[in-house]
Amino acid sequence: MSSLPLAVARRRHRRGVRHTLDVRVSPYAYVAPFLLLFCAFGLFPLAYTAWVSLHDWTLLSDEHAFVGAANYATLLADGYFWNAVFNTLSIGVLSTAPQLVLAIWLAHLLNRPLRFQTLFRVSLLLPNVTSVVAVVVIFSQLFGRDFGLINWVLSWFGAGAVDWAAGTATSHVALSTMIMWRWTGYNALIFLAAMQAVPRELYEAATLDGASGFTQLRRITLPMIRPTIVFVVVVSTIGAMQIIAEPLLFSASTGAGGVGASGGPDRQYQTLALFVYEQGFTKFDFGYAAAASWLMFVAVVLVAGINYLITRRMRGGLA
Amino acid sequence: MPPRLHRVAVPLLTACLLTLATACGGGGGDTAGTAAKPGEKIKLTVGLFGDFGFKPLYEEYRKTHPNIEITENVTQFNDHHNNLVKRLATNAGADDIEAVEVGYISTFTAQPAKFYDLKQYGLDKRQGEYLDWKWQQGLSKQGGQLLGLGTDVGGLAMCYRKDLFAKAGLPTDRTEVAALWPTWEKYIETGRKFAAAGVAGAKFVDSPGEIFRAMVNQAPTGLYDDQDQIIVGSNPAVKQAWDLSNQLTSEKLTAKLAAFTPPWNTGFAKGSFATIICPAWMTGFIQEQAKDAAGKWDIATVPGGSGNSGGSHLMIPRQSKHPKEAAELIDFLTSKENQAKVFKEEGTFPSIPALYDDPSIQSFTKPFFGDAPIGKIYSAAAKALKPQHLGPKEAEVRVAIGNGLGRVEQGKQTPDQAWAQVLEDVKKIK
Numbered sequence: 001m002s003s004l005p006l007a008v009a010r011r012r013h014r015r016g017v018r019h020t021l022d023v024r025v026s027p028y029a030y031v032a033p034f035l036l037l038f039c040a041f042g043l044f045p046l047a048y049t050a051w052v053s054l055h056d057w058t059l060l061s062d063e064h065a066f067v068g069a070a071n072y073a074t075l076l077a078d079g080y081f082w083n084a085v086f087n088t089l090s091i092g093v094l095s096t097a098p099q100l101v102l103a104i105w106l107a108h109l110l111n112r113p114l115r116f117q118t119l120f121r122v123s124l125l126l127p128n129v130t131s132v133v134a135v136v137v138i139f140s141q142l143f144g145r146d147f148g149l150i151n152w153v154l155s156w157f158g159a160g161a162v163d164w165a166a167g168t169a170t171s172h173v174a175l176s177t178m179i180m181w182r183w184t185g186y187n188a189l190i191f192l193a194a195m196q197a198v199p200r201e202l203y204e205a206a207t208l209d210g211a212s213g214f215t216q217l218r219r220i221t222l223p224m225i226r227p228t229i230v231f232v233v234v235v236s237t238i239g240a241m242q243i244i245a246e247p248l249l250f251s252a253s254t255g256a257g258g259v260g261a262s263g264g265p266d267r268q269y270q271t272l273a274l275f276v277y278e279q280g281f282t283k284f285d286f287g288y289a290a291a292a293s294w295l296m297f298v299a300v301v302l303v304a305g306i307n308y309l310i311t312r313r314m315r316g317g318l319a
Numbered sequence: 320m321p322p323r324l325h326r327v328a329v330p331l332l333t334a335c336l337l338t339l340a341t342a343c344g345g346g347g348g349d350t351a352g353t354a355a356k357p358g359e360k361i362k363l364t365v366g367l368f369g370d371f372g373f374k375p376l377y378e379e380y381r382k383t384h385p386n387i388e389i390t391e392n393v394t395q396f397n398d399h400h401n402n403l404v405k406r407l408a409t410n411a412g413a414d415d416i417e418a419v420e421v422g423y424i425s426t427f428t429a430q431p432a433k434f435y436d437l438k439q440y441g442l443d444k445r446q447g448e449y450l451d452w453k454w455q456q457g458l459s460k461q462g463g464q465l466l467g468l469g470t471d472v473g474g475l476a477m478c479y480r481k482d483l484f485a486k487a488g489l490p491t492d493r494t495e496v497a498a499l500w501p502t503w504e505k506y507i508e509t510g511r512k513f514a515a516a517g518v519a520g521a522k523f524v525d526s527p528g529e530i531f532r533a534m535v536n537q538a539p540t541g542l543y544d545d546q547d548q549i550i551v552g553s554n555p556a557v558k559q560a561w562d563l564s565n566q567l568t569s570e571k572l573t574a575k576l577a578a579f580t581p582p583w584n585t586g587f588a589k590g591s592f593a594t595i596i597c598p599a600w601m602t603g604f605i606q607e608q609a610k611d612a613a614g615k616w617d618i619a620t621v622p623g624g625s626g627n628s629g630g631s632h633l634m635i636p637r638q639s640k641h642p643k644e645a646a647e648l649i650d651f652l653t654s655k656e657n658q659a660k661v662f663k664e665e666g667t668f669p670s671i672p673a674l675y676d677d678p679s680i681q682s683f684t685k686p687f688f689g690d691a692p693i694g695k696i697y698s699a700a701a702k703a704l705k706p707q708h709l710g711p712k713e714a715e716v717r718v719a720i721g722n723g724l725g726r727v728e729q730g731k732q733t734p735d736q737a738w739a740q741v742l743e744d745v746k747k748i749k
Binding site for chain 2: 145146268
């Protein structure tokens with residue numbers, strides 16, 4: 001007769017084990033797909049790139065000699081690498097700073113009862129859904145030296161033809177314009193979403209007190225959406241560190257240095273990512289390119305880290 | 320093995336091997352080379368850069384080979400060759416037949432393990448037909464294997480705009496024009512005259528880049544010596560070409576339009592330059608780009624004697640599943656008759672010397688170029704050709720020099736500064 005309670009106990013015990021298993025293991029099972037994908041496409045390439053960067057590794061040969069940190073040493077002494085760092089920062093600042101100001105202004109304009117609201121919002125996003133190739137091809141024509149629209153307009157004011165792609169500053173301006181064209185509207189929408197969460201009463205009270213639109217933007221809107229601003233700043237800086245398509249296509253579609261991926265004959269607009277591409281995929285020096293991409297990764301982490309510190313500070317200030 | 324087991328085991332084993340091979344990312348299992356059963360549909364892909372004029376030939380080929388289906392993949396010049404390197408390295412994605420330009424041919428013939436030896440398919444029978452140096456370029460470095468069969472050669476000539484020459488008060492007849500520039504110095508002198516006449520909106524030449532390439536190609540040795548050492552810094556012919564090219568820039572004779580870029584195409588349509596270096600294949604380009612300019616372009620001989628610029632080979636990567644059929648197609652596409660056909664359509668000049676005296680080539684003229692006897696001009700150029708040894712990183716060296724010329728053209732450096740940087744850049748090329 002004693003077998004019945006035993007069976008019950010066993011069953012209960014089994015259920016208990018199953019329950020603990022469920023509680024302990026299931027969460028891991030649920031996140032496993034992400035982790036697996038992350039390992040395969042995030043972690044593994046990262047580690048493998050580090051491994052490759054320690055070798056004399058070219059695509060053209062099957063032998064890869066271990067060279068230690070030699071690639072990094074060469075890289076840190078390579079003027080072209082530092083030139084790319086400078087260009088990346090320059091284009092990054094030139095494109096991000098005006099872009100954010102413009103985006104906030106656009107969002108502010110749209111953050112009021114308007115007719116055809118959806119139409120305006122959709123049209124903000126349109127440049128972002130356009131393919132980057134189309135954008136660069138069109139803008140390269142606008143910035144053309146001989147038959148470009150911009151030079152034509154400038155000529156009304158007696159300005160000579162500007163060779164946009166040739167100069168360092170001018171090419172950076174041209175590239176920043178393309179980046180701004182694509183991302184301003186997108187960022188404006190994010191700002192707009194944040195602005196709509198700001199309580200209406202604040203504006204009503206301010207209006208009663210006689211505050212102008214600009215004062216309201218400065219004193220109410222901006223402080224209230226500060227976390228969003230920081231988020232957008234961080235995301236834009238990370239994006240700016242990785243610019244490659246614009247300069248690559250710009251050099252192919254303007255006459256200036258259509259050869260290779262050097263970003264102009266004087267490397268005047270070669271960004272870090274383009275430098276990596278040039279070393280890896282036109283010179284096939286994978287070891288060197290891997291070392292460069294690791295340093296680029298470090299740079300992105302640094303910039304993101306600095307921004308994280310600012311974020312914490314600003315949140316503290318708001319709370 | 321009992322038949323039933325065999326039927327199951329073989330596909331299973333193949334599947335396992337294939338999965339393994341892909342999983343390892345290029346284990347390099349040589350599963351290809353199996354002969355197709357008769358009547359089976361076979362798809363062949365042909366990877367080209369630009370229009371080779373092969374399309375009508377595919378149609379013709381299909382009539383005699385109904386089971387072969389041919390797809391052509393065309394990418395841009397630089398992308399095409401870079402992609403091919405990547406695809407060979409990852410052992411996936413290459414076409415059954417890949418075109419390789421002469422600037423890259425040594426890069427690929429240095430890797431004989433990545434391509435089929437065409438001798439295996441009996442294509443060494445074609446040796447007698449070819450220009451010897453063109454044939455040699457398709458051999459592996461050690462000489463044992465035949466890796467590529469030549470399509471065309473780029474014998475040099477100079478194309479010029481008759482209407483612009485007339486405006487500048489220069490002769491327009493092609494023999495008189497040729498007499499203007501027996502040497503490159505005389506060519507520059509003609510440019511000076513052209514510039515002095517002040518033809519609105521037109522410069523003498525598109526850009527110094529292709530001119531530089533042509534000048535180097537005319538020398539007995541170019542960027543490499545016979546031992547595959549880069550001799551850019553020590554070869555006086557290279558320095559001379561550099562100086563002459565920069566002279567074009569400093570005398571403001573160039574339209575600053577780099578070849579094969581969109582502004583260059585616009586320049587063609589607008590008539591922004593009066594002369595352009597014209598390897599045979601360039602005639603096809605001009606015809607395509609300057610459709611409205613029919614009858615305005617003409618062709619004269621090139622300054623400084625003959626040389627070769629460009630030209631291609633067709634190769635079969637090891638990845639191809641149908642090397643035998645691909646080899647047959649290459650044999651067809653490069654046959655004597657078809658090279659002649661392609662020349663008449665597309666302008667790319669044959670690499671088979673027997674054709675050069677062929678009456679149909681000798682008498683061939685093109686209305687677009689004012690009925691210029693292009694058959695005669697390019698035959699003469701090809702016959703006078705002195706072959707030059709090309710090294711494995713030819714293309715990369717050319718890019719470094721091209722960027723140097725560009726820096727001078729954009730006014731960023733003096734020719735001497737740019738040359739110093741070119742030598743530094745070239746030194747880094749491994």
